[in-house]
Amino acid sequence: MEYTISKLAKLANVSARTLRYYDEINLLKPxxxxxxxxxxxxxxxxxxxxxxxxFRELDVELDTIISIMNNPEFDKTRSLQNHLNQLIQKRSLLEKLIETVEKTIASDKGELKMSNEQKFEAFKDNLIQENENKYGEEVREKYGDKTVEESNKKFKNMSQQQYNTMVxxxxxxxxxxPKAVETGDPASALAQEVASKHKEWLTFTWPSYSKEAHRGLADMYVADKRFKAFYDKATEGGAEFLREAIIIFTNK
Amino acid sequence: MEYTISKLAKLANVSARTLRYYDEINLLKPxxxxxxxxxxxxxxxxxxxxxxxxFRELDVELDTIISIMNNPEFDKTRSLQNHLNQLIQKRSLLEKLIETVEKTIASDKGELKMSNEQKFEAFKDNLIQENENKYGEEVREKYGDKTVEESNKKFKNMSQQQYNTMVxxxxxxxxxxPKAVETGDPASALAQEVASKHKEWLTFTWPSYSKEAHRGLADMYVADKRFKAFYDKATEGGAEFLREAIIIFTNK
DNA sequence: GTTGACCTTCTCGTTACGTAAACCTTTATT
DNA sequence: AATAAAGGTTTACGTAACGAGAAGGTCAAC
Incomplete structure (x- = not known):
């Protein structure tokens, strides 16, 4: 079956302009x-x-979609599994939001009182969720931005000790x-220690650990330019190396 | 309790820039x-x-939010009820999407086959949903754009006769x-007939009718510049008049 | 043979901010 | 008391992902 631009546009319910744009940026060539x-x-x-x-449904940037999908190691099934997890999380956040709206209605009727923090709780969760959807933006921010860290800590209700451990x-x-990169071997003991610590660190920020999610994040380390830049700043090739180490780690 | 800009920003998890912008466009003044x-x-x-x-959660444009909230007749509780309805719809669409992803995984494993149409079905629903969230953009398009009409009809599985009735x-x-506007009275028989027909027409495009939703749409007729332009093109002051007529109609 | 639906490229506009510069004010620390 | 750090201000330019048009070529049909 062959499609002209408007046939495909109708099928997928996007505009022809969108398809031309995707062609232009090399995301989808005819x-x-x-x-x-x-x-x-x-x-x-x-x-x-x-x-x-x-990907778009999860608000992943087109640039990132290009990187991910053009990666020769891109694994469609793994990626779909990832999507599924994210959508399921999204649903539970939506439920929280619904609850918040219901509470707000009740509070307006004077049936209960909401603190200012409660009024925005659901949005905060959504924010973090969206960032995770952008393949780890949140994680990068945790490292890079003390202010964001602080506020995240607060509403995640971590104890100070937990928080210190995470930092x-x-x-x-x-x-x-950098030391692990020097060994030149992502399977080396040092590299695997980094991967293991990375997993530990992840469990602080993600509700539940899974190998798939961990590997998905590793992919993102290379795909997302900002994330890549962050790890590469620590040492050249840091992002790629970390990714390899994590893949080996999750396959053990 | 008083907040500086960054205190409020942290509370609501938006950036200070966002708050300055909202100030600038008169959406939220300190x-x-x-x-x-x-x-x-x-x-x-x-x-x-x-x-x-x-509002933002439902992807309503800031311009529209301004119009809605600055309207002296803005009713917070009614608006919240509206939000609640939309969120609940959103959740059911999310469930459809989850289903689609699951089917796609199964189809990749060769466990079942999907038609090209099925592959995009969930996105189409989402599109319509999002349009409805933008307070009726979809409805306007139904009037204004035959192409969109055609594709909507198809996937909504209307019979040709139903479709004709709707048109x-x-x-x-x-x-x-225009004739109703000439009477100058939104409570006139003619105006109420228009409102009644409008309700009938709505039931074709919305899954379930409610007075709240109908009134919400009426508000939007005045708030959304494009929607307003559409009805005003039929006759001057058309949007405002229709809105008044609907409000009277739903209060009967 | 012309009308209308489709296709092309090119260019400019849009929304909701991010980001950086240049500078002032408040708070904390030496 | 001096100074550094944190937070405030305005101004101004940048951005993502297209939408909307202009100006023109192509194709099926009446």
Whole structure:
């Protein structure tokens, strides 16, 4: 089955302009161009577009989608599993929001009182969730931005001790990473220690640990330019190395 | 309780820049400016910000939020009820999406086959939903854009006859509106007939009718510039008049 | 053979902020 | 008391992901 631009646009309910734009930025190229210069899409492109829509649904930036999908190691099934997890989390956050609206209505009727913090709780959760959807933006911010850290800590209700442990773990990782890179081997003891600490650190920030999520994050380390820049600043090639180490770690 | 800009920003998990921007566009003004030119916010502003966040969560444009909230007839409780309905719909759409992802995984494993249409079904629903969230954009498009109409009809699985009835109703409304405006009275028989037809027409496009939703839409007719432009094109003051007529109609 | 629906490229506009510069004020620490 | 750090101000330019048009070529049908 072949599609002209507007046929495909209708099928997927996006605009033709969107498809032209995706062509322009090399996110989705037509299968071929016919003799009059028209874009012609085939089955492969239909499937790729669906994938793109899944990412878009999770508010992943187009730039990041390009990096992820053009990566030769991109694993469609793994990625879909990831999407599924995120959507399920999104649903539970939506439920929280619904609750907040219901409480707000009740509070307006004078049936109960809400603190100012409660009024925004659901939005905060959503924020973190969205950031995680952007493949780890939140995580990067935790490292890079003390202010964000502070506020996150507060509403995550961590004890000061837990929080200190988390911060220390983060620092350890940054300190060990250059040494591990020096070994040149992502399977080396040092590299695996970094990966292990990274897992520990993750459990502080994510509600539940899974190998899939950990690997998904590793992919993002390379895909997201800002995240990549952060780890590469610690040491050259840091992001790629960490990713490899994590993949080996999760396969043990 | 008084808040400086960053205190409020932390409370609501938005950036200080966002609050300055909201000030600039007159969406949320500080309670006062202190002697050094600092913005100081109070309880009223906290509550207003929460309201704004609810709208934002539903992807309502800031311009529209301004119109809605600055309207002296703005009814907070009614608005919250509206939000609640939309969020509940959103949740059910999310469930559809989850289903689609699950099916896609199964289809990749070769356990089942999906048609190209099925691959995008959940996104289409989402699109319509999002449009409804933008307070009726979809509805306006149904009137204005035959192409969109066609595709909507198809995936909504309307019979041709149902579809014809809907289109005719829409045309009737547009034809009757100028005459109703001429009466000058939104409570006149003609105006109420328009409102009644409008309700009928709504039931074709909305999953369930409620007075609240109908009134919410009426508000939007005045708030959203594009929607307003559409009805005003039929006759001057058309949007406002229709809104009044609907409010009277829903209070009968 | 012309009308209308589709296609093309090009360019400019939009929304809701992010980010940086240049500077002033408040708070904390030496 | 002096100074550094944290937080406040305005101004101004940048950005993502298209939407909306202009100006023109192509194709099916009547």
């Amino acid at each position: 299968a071929r161009i016919n003799s009059s210069g028209y874009r012609i899409y085939g089955q492969k492109e239909v499937d790729r577009l669906q994938q793109i829509m899944f 220390k773990l983060g620092e350890d990782i940054l300190a060990l990473l | 309670a006062r400016i202190n002697s050094s030119g600092y913005r100081i916010y109070g309880q009223k502003e906290v509550d207003r910000l929460q309201q704004i966040m609810f 005719k109703l829409g045309e009737d409304i547009l034809a009757l509106l």
